[in-house]
Amino acid sequence: MTLTTLDIASISAGGDGVARHDGLVVFTPRTAPGDRVVAEVSVQGRVGRGRLVRVEREGSVRIPARCAHYEAPDRCGGCQWQHVDIAAQRDAKRAMLRDAFQRIGKREIPLPAMHAGEPWRYRRSLTLAMRKRASGEWYAGLRAFDDPEDVFELEDCLITAEPVLAGWREVMAAAVHLPDEPRLRGTVRVIQDRPHFVLEGGKEWSELSAFLDAVPTLAAVWWQAEGKRRRLVADRRPANEPGASFAQVNPEMAEALHAVVVQRVMAHAPQRVIDAFSGAGDTAAAIAAQGVRVVAIEADEDATAYAATRLATRLANGSRAIAARVEDVLPAHLPADVVILNPPRSGVDAKVTAALLKSPPKAIIYVSCDPATLARDVSRLPGWAVQHIECYDLFPQTAHVETLCELRPESP
Structure with a gap:
């Protein structure tokens, strides 16, 4: 060195x-x-x-970082860019997207527009590592960016909304009743103004009842025991409220992006739409409500079940939710007028782009959380033009950027 x-x-x-x-x-x-x-x-x-x-x-x-945890000794890895002016952060994200298309996609695109909201207190979800000291006392925190085993005790997180932090304070006040393990992991998400808690780890939870009594404001509690599937262990929610897995981290900006997706889909006057990686069905339900036949495809069975309830009134026109991997079932449901792709960071399987080339829709609306995999997937679609592309800053103070890309077949 x-x-x-x-x-x-x-x-x-x-x-x-x-x-x-x-x-x-x-x-x-x-x-x-x-x-x-x-x-x-x-x-x-x-x-x-x-x-x-x-x-x-x-x-x-x-600029000086606002959060005390960002600098030494904690060196928090939750943010990467608190030391960079917010305007420069957003310019960098726009440049990243254009660079990815040049290097990976081998396509030239204009510098995209950036849509942005509040740079602080936007997160409605926070996952923390939970550790037990030798004294038996629990603490929860984030990891140092340069040492994933170094977990510091979190006092505040300036990009996280106060109701989420309040939920965490309630959980930690009841931590004496957690499973007797040296390490756990937890997530607090606020959905419809109520905190939900997901605990990961532990083999036995002998004091679960005592824990639930000590956390009266939690709307629901899930537990994923070691080597087991996640299960709901307390449910105080009204009927048909979505689970913690479906919460938007930045709901204000996510809603703005969602509205534009629906608008761009409907601009094609579609009769049939496929919403791939449909999650809890927000987009599918909004489009189906306008009389369009929508097939929502999502591998998560819980998310699909919830999406199905939202499409139930549209079954007569053929709208439905399917629990499956997109690459396995997409070919069977093509053709469609518009296909929406909203994959995880890994992007779409090559089978997906192959199916779209074989049975092309009028347009593909691709929502991406990773410029590199978006550019790679677009490179797998020769003969398709980038009709429109824009960025959304859903995660200020971090290097993540969300992208909306509309693709249409090139004119013959």
Whole structure:
């Protein structure tokens, strides 16, 4: 490992600052464009990895981090970009998307528009590592960005909404009744203004009843015991309220994106739409309500069951929800006027793009949470043009960006 002075030129898709030194590309976390820094650099294959030692000259977009956990000693890994001005964050995300299309998709696209909301207190979900001290006392926190085994006790998270943190405080006040294990993992999500809790880990929960008595405001509690499937162990919700798995992390921006998806689908005056990776059926239900036949495909059985209840009044026109992997059943449900793709970070299976090439719709509306896999999947669709593309900043202070991409067949 060598102590090296670096001039940071840009930000990578993973959030690290990028510099060039002696013909080597060096990625250094917690640096910003314009910074001159001293870093310990190690070579890993064809790239360098830097560990920031000090900033010698701050770039124009570097700002002080607002959260006390972001800097040493905690070095929180929940955010990557609190040290970067919010406008520069969003410009970087737009550039990342265009760069991914150039490098991976081999396509030129204009610098996309960015839609953004509040940069703080937007999260309606927070997952924490839970640890038991030698004294038997529990604490919960996030991991250091440079050491996943280093879990610090969380006092506050400035990107998380206060009701979520209040739910966590209630859980931790009742932690004496948790399973007797050294490590657990939990998630608090706020749905319809009520906190829900998911616990992962442990083999036995002998004091479950005492825990439930001590957390009266939790709307529902799920437990995924070690080696077992998740199960609902307490349910205080009204009928037909979705489970914790279906909560939007940033509901305000997610709703804005959802509205545009529905608008762009309906612009094609479709009679039949396939909503692939449909989740709890928000988009499928909105489109079906306008008289369109919708087939919603989702591998998660619980999400599919909930989506089915939302499509129940549209069964007469053939709308339905199917619990299956998209790549396994999509060919059987084509053709369609419009196909919506909203896959996880890994993107779609090559079988999906092959099926779309064989039986092409009028348009594909692709919602992506990873520019690299979006660009890869678009590259698998020769003869399709990027008709429209735009970004949504659902996760400010992080390197993540959501993209809406509309594809149409190229004119003959």
